[in-house]
Structures are given as structure tokens and as C-alpha cells.
Amino acid sequence: MPRAKEFDPEVALQAAVKLFWRLGYEHTSLDLLMREMKISKQSLYDTFGDKRSLYFQAMRYYRKSTNDSLRAIFAADAPVREGFSKIFNSMVRETKQQHEQGCLLMSANLSRNLNDTEMTNFLRSNQREVEQIFTKALANAQKRGEISQEKKPAALAKFFVATIQGMRALARLNHDRKELEHISKVALSSLD
Amino acid sequence: MPRAKEFDPEVALQAAVKLFWRLGYEHTSLDLLMREMKISKQSLYDTFGDKRSLYFQAMRYYRKSTNDSLRAIFAADAPVREGFSKIFNSMVRETKQQHEQGCLLMSANLSRNLNDTEMTNFLRSNQREVEQIFTKALANAQKRGEISQEKKPAALAKFFVATIQGMRALARLNHDRKELEHISKVALSSLD
DNA sequence: GACATTCTGGACCGCACAGTCTACTATCCT
DNA sequence: AGGATAGTAGACTGTGCGGTCCAGAATGTC
Numbered sequence: 001m002p003r004a005k006e007f008d009p010e011v012a013l014q015a016a017v018k019l020f021w022r023l024g025y026e027h028t029s030l031d032l033l034m035r036e037m038k039i040s041k042q043s044l045y046d047t048f049g050d051k052r053s054l055y056f057q058a059m060r061y062y063r064k065s066t067n068d069s070l071r072a073i074f075a076a077d078a079p080v081r082e083g084f085s086k087i088f089n090s091m092v093r094e095t096k097q098q099h100e101q102g103c104l105l106m107s108a109n110l111s112r113n114l115n116d117t118e119m120t121n122f123l124r125s126n127q128r129e130v131e132q133i134f135t136k137a138l139a140n141a142q143k144r145g146e147i148s149q150e151k152k153p154a155a156l157a158k159f160f161v162a163t164i165q166g167m168r169a170l171a172r173l174n175h176d177r178k179e180l181e182h183i184s185k186v187a188l189s190s191l192d
Numbered sequence: 193m194p195r196a197k198e199f200d201p202e203v204a205l206q207a208a209v210k211l212f213w214r215l216g217y218e219h220t221s222l223d224l225l226m227r228e229m230k231i232s233k234q235s236l237y238d239t240f241g242d243k244r245s246l247y248f249q250a251m252r253y254y255r256k257s258t259n260d261s262l263r264a265i266f267a268a269d270a271p272v273r274e275g276f277s278k279i280f281n282s283m284v285r286e287t288k289q290q291h292e293q294g295c296l297l298m299s300a301n302l303s304r305n306l307n308d309t310e311m312t313n314f315l316r317s318n319q320r321e322v323e324q325i326f327t328k329a330l331a332n333a334q335k336r337g338e339i340s341q342e343k344k345p346a347a348l349a350k351f352f353v354a355t356i357q358g359m360r361a362l363a364r365l366n367h368d369r370k371e372l373e374h375i376s377k378v379a380l381s382s383l384d
Numbered sequence: 385g386a387c388a389t390t391c392t393g394g395a396c397c398g399c400a401c402a403g404t405c406t407a408c409t410a411t412c413c414t
Numbered sequence: 415a416g417g418a419t420a421g422t423a424g425a426c427t428g429t430g431c432g433g434t435c436c437a438g439a440a441t442g443t444c
Contacts (some may be wrong), residue, residue, distance in 0.1 A: 155378055166357040166359075170350070173301050
């Protein structure tokens with residue numbers, strides 16, 4: 001039997017991300033991982049360690065790519081309202097499959113074991129990171145006079161983090177773009 | 193060995209609710225259920241059916257009690273802003289344990305199998321129910337002139353459903369009352 | 385007293401699944 | 415050519431757990 005060509009660890013990891021994202025940690029079996037990552041069990045353990053370790057690597061990959069794209073949106077001091085609008089719009093426009101997938105890290109938060117400190121710390125640090133991206137963007141916008149001086153950037157940032165997660169929860173249950181659009185309009189009005 | 197007295201099915205169900213709420217479906221084993229519900233496996237199966245059936249009964253119980261208390265808050269046409277304020281405040285004031293528990297039905301939504309139509313339908317109908325409670329309260333308030341005629345009660349209702357879920361997700365990760373208070377203030381400003 | 389009912393404890397079964405190990409194969413480097 | 419490396423397939427193990435079943439004890443009713 002001819003040997004398959006060497007696999008690309010990043011491609012394999014992306015496949016793992018997809019699976020964990022769609023099915024959650026518990027419902028993602030090793031057999032399925034092997035099949036979708038297109039590597040053998042041996043290679044999986046050699047390259048990524050055990051299932052939990054692979055899960056963390058998947059979460060790190062997911063975190064980096066989503067937060068990078070958030071940073072890109074607010075880069076070059078683009079108008080903050082446009083930034084959030086873009087975030088909401090791209091969420092609204094997602095496919096049914098994407099909506100059903102939800103957010104890997106929110107799922108991890110809701111299904112985690114409460115005394116799993118490693119997991120908790122990871123998720124907390126991610127939340128802080130997102131909050132800081134938003135806070136910085138809002139504070140800059142405030143300096144530029146885009147939003148009123150009375151607004152508190154940190155509070156607004158937390159609000160957007162919460163709202164986005166709430167919308168993700170709804171979208172997972174109902175693939176209803178109008179619904180999400182309505183919500184995002186109300187949420188954006190908090191900038192007025 | 194003396195026979196223990198008959199158990200109260202409702203008390204037993206409440207114990208099951210507590211467990212599923214705190215640990216989620218997957219992490220709640222039958223052994224733990226038996227122990228906390230204080231009944232034997234036999235009685236459990238005779239009274240509640242299998243684990244999944246018990247889970248649904250627990251969700252129905254949870255749903256009824258939480259939605260009843262929402263209805264009570266908006267009963268007698270109390271000012272709608274006070275109503276939402278009450279909802280947010282009682283969420284803010286919860287203990288660390290309560291925050292960590294989150295919301296049974298949101299956890300069910302995020303960990304559910306995507307093609308489990310029975311579960312999906314149940315969760316959707318619950319979401320509709322909550323939305324209707326909010327929509328009705330907001331529409332009434334609008335008639336009374338409490339909120340501007342430009343507001344859309346249905347959109348606001350969806351927004352609050354989303355925001356509450358988002359806050360629940362955050363609270364599960366961080367027991368930080370100030371954080372929740374900030375968010376609820378921003379959310380309430382959507383009524384202005 | 386006898387029987388049906390309801391409970392308890394625990395044995396038992398079957399399955400899914402994570403993780404390990406072995407045998408074998410292909411590729412690369414020297 | 416040959417050894418180190420990296421891969422594959424698949425058998426095997428251990429375990430946790432849902433679900434069933436059975437023996438036995440307490441209770442209520444006739």
C-alpha cells in the first residue's frame with residue numbers, strides 16, 4: 001500500500017478546530033478526529049498529544065484567528081461604529097451551518113468542568129483580550145469625538161462582549177438573520 | 193434494614209434539576225443522580241424513565257419556574273423599566289455558585305446534538321415564550337407612553353433575551369458583580 | 385396471613401471511547 | 415545499502431457509564 005504524503009500539522013489542526021467547534025469536546029471522538037484530520041492515531045498522539053491537549057491547541061488557534069480579525073477591523077483607527085457594525089453584519093450574514101456552530105470558546109465555557117482551572121484561566125484571559133481590543137477602540141473613538149464623553153469605554157466593551165455572545169447563543173438555536181439584525185441595531189444604539 | 197419512607201417526586205426532581213444545572217447533562221452520572229435524589233436506580237427508572245427523559249422533565253420544571261417569575265415581574269403592568277431592572281439586579285446579586293451554574297437551558301442549547309429535533313423544538317418554544325413575555329410587557333409600556341413610539345417591542349425583546357444570555361455566559365466565567373452592573377446599565381439605556 | 389406493590393442494593397451487560405502497543409511500510413539522509 | 419524517522423492499520427486494554435435484572439425487605443390491602 002502506497003504511503004500517503006506527509007500531513008501539514010496546521011491543516012490537520014484546522015480540521016480538529018472544525019470538529020470541536022461543530023460537535024463540542026465530548027461529542028468529538030478520536031475516530032472522527034483521525035478521519036477528518038486524515039492522520040493515524042499514532043501521528044495524532046505524536047504530534048498533538050492527547051485529546052485534551054489537542055483541544056487546547058485548537059482553542060488557541062481559534063482564539064488567535066478570531067482576535068486577529070477583530071484587531072484588523074479596528075486597525076488604523078477606523079470609525080468605531082463602523083467596526084462594530086462590521087462585526088455584527090458578518091455575524092448576521094453567516095450560513096446556517098456557521099450559526100449552528102456558534103463560538104468554540106463560549107461552548108467551552110458552558111461545558112467546562114467548574115474546577116478545571118487551566119481551562120478557566122485560558123477562557124478568562126481570552127475574554128480580557130477581547131475586552132481590551134474593544135475598550136481601546138472605544139477609547140480612541142472617544143478621543144476623536146466619535147462618541148460622547150459620558151460613555152465609559154470599558155463598560156461598553158463588556159456590553160458588546162456580552163451581546164455578541166448572546167447573539168451567538170440565539171443564532172445557534174435559530175438561523176434567523178432578521179432577528180440578529182434587529183438585535184444588532186439595538187445594540188449599536190448604545191453608542192449614540 | 194428498615195425501609196425508608198416514600199420519596200416526594202417533586203423534591204427528587206428538584207435535586208435532579210440542581211445537578212443537571214450545575215454539571216450539565218453529560219457530566220451528571222446516574223450514580224450521582226441516585227445519591228442526590230435519594231432514590232434507588234429502580235425507583236428512578238420507574239418514576240422518571242431513562243436519563244434523557246429525566247433531563248427533559250428537569251428542563252420543563254426549570255422553564256416553568258423561571259418563566260413564571262418573569263411573568264410575575266411584569267404582572268399588573270408594572271413599569272417596564274423597573275421590570276427589566278429587577279431582572280438584571282437579581283442576576284447581578286446572585287452568588288458565585290449561582291453565577292457558575294449559568295442557565296440550564298442555554299447550556300442545553302450549546303451542548304445539544306444539532307440534529308436532536310426534540311431538544312431543538314423544546315428550546316425554541318421556550319425562547320419564543322420568553323420573547324413573548326418581554327414583547328407584551330414592552331408593547332403595554334409603549335401604549336402607556338413609557339417608551340417612545342419609535343421603539344419596536346419585538347426587537348427590544350429579542351435584544352433583552354440575547355443580552356441576558358450573554359451576561360449569563362460572562363457571569364459563569366467571572367463572578368464579577370460590577371461587570372454585570374455596568375452591562376445592565378448599558379442594556380437598560382436601550383429603553384431611552 | 386397472603387399477595388401485590390414499592391422500595392433498596394447490587395450484580396451484570398454492553399457499548400463507546402481514550403489511550404497504548406505492535407507489526408509493517410515508506411521516505412530521507414548519509 | 416542501511417538505518418533513522420515518520421507514517422499506517424489495527425488489535426488490545428481499561429474504564430466509565432447507561433440500562434436491565436434480580437433478590438430481598440418493608441408496607442398496605444383484602
